[in-house]
Amino acid sequence: MSDPDVHSQTNEAGEPVVLVERPRPGTAVIRMNRPERMNSMAFELMVPLAAVFDEIDADNDITCVVLTGTGSGFCSGADTRDTMPPPNIDGLGLSGIATKAMATLADLVPRMRRMNKPIIAAINGAAIGGGMCLTLGADIRLAGESAYFRAAGINNGLTATELGLSFLLPRAIGSTHAFEFMLSGRDLDAEEADRIGLVSRVLPDDELLDAALNLADQINGWSTQGVALTKKMMWSGLETASLAAAIELESHTQLYVRLTTQNFQEATRARAEGRAPDFTD
Secondary structure, three states: OOOOOEEEEEOOOOOEEEEEEEEEOOEEEEEEOOHHHOOOOOHHHHHHHHHHHHHHHOOOOOOEEEEEEOOOEEEOOOOOOOOOOOOOOOOOOHHHHHHHHHHHHHOHHHHHHHOOOOEEEEEOOEEEOHHHHHHHHOOEEEEEOOOEEEOOOHHHOOOOOOOOHHHHHHHHHOHHHHHHHHHHOOOEEHHHHHHOOOOOEEEOHHHHHHHHHHHHHHHHOOOHHHHHHHHHHHHHHHHOOOHHHHHHHHHHHHHHHHHHOOHHHHHHHHHHHOOOOOOOO
16 A cells, blocks of 8 residues: 555455554554455454454554444354354364364453553444444443444344353443343444443444544553553453452562552643643653
8 A cells, every 4th residue: 555554465366355544643553454354253354353453452553443344334243154264274174174163263351361552443334243242342432323242143043142252342332232132133323322331422424533632632642551551451350259359460560560650650740731741661
């Protein structure tokens, strides 16, 4: 691509299936780019997407990520057409191929969790099945008015539970809403998703990306270390068994940043001088 702030990951056919844009300092926009398939979870998209997650995580100039889809859908889940097989299956039988396929997809949400920078999902249109799971792997979810969600496994004669949904969804919206939604197979529109806490905000579709970028700018104004460790602690808190254990983890994290940076002193000076702080970590 001619724009130096845009590059792509291609599939085996050389098609740009994941676009990476840098529209503002510190922020990368990752676009799933198979709009003709509503960005379905075919391996020709998901394998490059995982590679992009690793690439962005290793880039110290990027401190916040926006994940979205090209076209009218965020991600429509399993692709019902013939697609490329999962990688590295030479010599495997059917059982081995199935295991490899599930392992490739199952690592996407943990990979998003491991990233040192927050991920904002800008959900445009359909987030179905595994596509809905990707939104739960993000740290913040903003929805366009056209967004809707479906745990589609149940509609396809399978289970509604995949890629961590049985763990993440009850923690996001409560078990009462999660049970009803996952067992009914119904769609959840953006308005209801906002009401029950699945998303932070609903915006007009044409304002969704700008809202995500503005939120990223706000996050990028804080300490990179403070943000990264806050993300890690929030995810750890989902699995921490007690209040005492959570406080112990938080105390060590807070003490670490306080003693290894001058951030607190800079915040105090900036407040006294009536200016924005300049955190250098």
